[in-house]
Amino acid sequence: MDRRTAQHVNPDTPFLNDPAAQALCVTLEEAGHVALFVGGCVRNALLGVDASDIDISTDAVPQDVSRIVESAGFRAIPTGIEHGTVTVIVDGSAFEVTTFRRDVATDGRRAVVAFSKDIKDDARRRDFTMNALYANRTGTVFDPLDGMPDLQAGRVRFIEDAGERIREDFLRTLRFFRFHAYYGNPKEGWDADALSGIAANLDGLETLSGERVGAEMTKLLSAQDPAPALAAMTRTGVLSCILPGADPTLIAPIVHLEGLIGALPDPMTRLAALGGIDAPKRLRLSRADQKRLEAIQDQSLSMLSPTAIGYLAGQQAGIGAVLLRGAMANTPLDHGIIAQVMTGVRSEFPIKASDLPNLQGKTLGDRLKALKQDWLASDLAKSKNDLLGS
Template sequence: MDRTYDLTLPTDTRWLADADAQAVCDAVHAGGHAIYFVGGCVRNALLGLPDSDVDMSTDALPERVMALAKRAGLKVVPTGVEHGTVTVVSGGKGFEVTTFRRDVETDGRRAIVAFSSSIDDDARRRDFTMNALYADAQGRVIDPLEGLSDLRARRVRFIEDADARIREDYLRTLRYFRFHAWYADPANGFDPDALSAIASNTDGLETLSAERVGAEMRKLLCAPDPAPALAAMRQTGVLGTILPGSDDRWMAMLVHFEGHLGLQANWIWRLAALGGEDTANRLRLSKADTRMFENIRSAAFEGKSLSEIAYRHGLEIAQGAMLLRACLAESPPETSVLETINSAIQAKFPVRAKDLIHAYQGPALGARLAQLEAAWIASNFHATQETLLDMPDT
């Protein structure tokens, strides 16, 4: 297999210069074993992107890693010994160190693995070529499966047989689209072999837990522009399988409008643009995320003004409702709308219960407050306390 040692990670790669990470490498090297940084941290360093989790891979068995780490005075947590993973704590930071592995048996959700001494075996069981990149403690890059060419071209490609990689873990279908949204050059389009294999294996998506699907969708929707990936998901039948009733037709517009207004993307309002049946349960949203999703959806399609929505529900829900309404109208919002929303958020209702308690009690007091608040909102928050208190009770 091809090994590339003439390429070195950038000198400003922070985790490579981290003395705590190097201490883990030194501990394993002291026992005569190889150890490499692997996966996302290497990929992101080569792409000039922010640090990813720093994971390591070694030819040493888990028990040997633990013994060597302890000998070096490092703490060890046996987080997944049966799968080959131990967490070595160095300088208060945890580093996952995993023994080279090869898959023995898979069922689409989990794998039975055997330990290996071969970096080639370890590389082949990964998902995409750009994730099968390793770097030694000096930062020299090892490329067993020629993933560098794909990384340089910003091309997301399954390792070897796409159909086999997907059947090993059906979540890789969603990971493919997520990686495409984050790392691919849109000009390259999508790998035809990948799309063909994905379209042939959509049934396997139904075996995945809602938590795993939801986590992947969140990461995808946080990408700078998830619209092309979502369109490909629809075309291959993936989107309809994981989120029946959803529709991605607004996503490209919504992303454009975000950029037009200079808004920081919010994955919940993007999810609200997708819609779908029983979305909160299918993606196992938290209670807080569910409330925001439902509030944005209802606010976008009800008749209340954006000012009132902002006043009652806050900035993100008002902005989300604004964007969804703009998509419905197929017209970008005016930038002045943002000023209106920001002003409404800061507005303070000038009447308090103590101002009315001399004349109203119980339910009547609540009804009067609600009446005056509605009038104040209708005045675009301009009505003064005096004006409101002088209003007749209807």
């Protein structure tokens, strides 16, 4: 094994300075095995971007990994041993250690693998060239499939045959667009082989669970600007497959308005703009996300002020609603609109049931509701005396 490059990750990279990760690698190496950081942590280190997970690849088979690390006093958990993965706990930190492997068979969701001693076999079963990068514990980068030029140029390319990679796991179609939104260089355009492979395998998207599709779409919609990726998904027919009726027309205006008022990207605001038939059910949204989505959609159609919307919908949904309303009306928003929403979020309705001692039951409820509507229509300006005197 040696496809090392002249490249090194930044010495300040977290996994090079993580005592637990370093101890694990040293333990495997001293037992005569290779231990390499792989995938997202290496890719992001080379880009200067934070990465949450630290994954390690090795030529040691899972049984040997477990034996070696337990002899060193670490804990081994066989979380995915049939696929070569052992979770190793070192001083309270968890690392997935996976044996080099190659795919033997796959149904588009799960693969049957065989273990290997060859890093190139392991690299070939990954999705994109920019994810087939490895680094040892000193930061030297190994690039068995020449993915470094693609990473540096912002080219998102499938490894070898795009169609084959997609048929190994149909979720890779959605990952392709998500990776383009995060790491792609617009000047590089879209890889023709990838788009061709995606278009030829649209039927496979129907085999994916709603949970997997929803998780991937949430990540895509959280990108700084998902508009180009969503437009490409529309052109290839992907978007209509996973979310019939969705239209990305309002996504670019939403992104523009977010920048204008200083709002952070919110996937539920973008999903509200995207639309689609039965989106919460198709994407298996959590109850919290579904509630926020509904609030954004409902309040974006209201005539209330941003302050009143903030009171009714809360911070995230309130900001999302004013953004969506602005995008639909093609209207610029004032930078202070977030402060207006937040004023509503912090406000309290000045009337309590005890302020209406002569009313009870339905009559009391109707009166409180009418007074609240009056208060909301006043941009939350009316006091208790103003309301009770009305």
